[in-house]
Amino acid sequence: MSWIDIGHIEDIPLHGARVVKTPVGCVALFRTGAAEVFAADDRCPHKGGPLSEGIVHGQSVTCPLHNWVFDLNTGQAQGADEGRIGTYPVRVESGRLLIDGDAIGKRSAA
Numbered sequence: 001m002s003w004i005d006i007g008h009i010e011d012i013p014l015h016g017a018r019v020v021k022t023p024v025g026c027v028a029l030f031r032t033g034a035a036e037v038f039a040a041d042d043r044c045p046h047k048g049g050p051l052s053e054g055i056v057h058g059q060s061v062t063c064p065l066h067n068w069v070f071d072l073n074t075g076q077a078q079g080a081d082e083g084r085i086g087t088y089p090v091r092v093e094s095g096r097l098l099i100d101g102d103a104i105g106k107r108s109a110a
Contacts, residue, residue: 001089003098009037010095017052017061022104027088028052029097030072032059038072039090039099041107045083 012018012031019042020027028042028051038059042052049065062069069078070085077083086107089100
């Protein structure tokens with residue numbers, strides 16, 4: 001894995017999100033706890049809604065357009081067999097957010 005420093009955990013409000021722009025599209029960072037952050041695609045596969053503008057609850061996010069709920073651990077939509085978003089390894093070290101650049105590089109532009 002190739003870890004890339006993308007900012008401080010305090011840059012993301014608790015139960016909120018921020019977007020990181022990559023060469024192949026936007027990745028949303030969701031802060032679900034004091035020291036817990038998930039990284040996933042920012043685009044809902046249903047209607048393209050910006051997930052970073054959705055509601056973060058537990059370890060899930062709800063799309064702001066049509067209320068699809070995604071598990072941030074797996075990317076799977078709850079109650080929808082075909083709905084899935086990409087998820088990416090992210091970790092917190094000394095308050096800094098690190099994302100796996102190799103995993104981001106493997107995603108395809110949509």
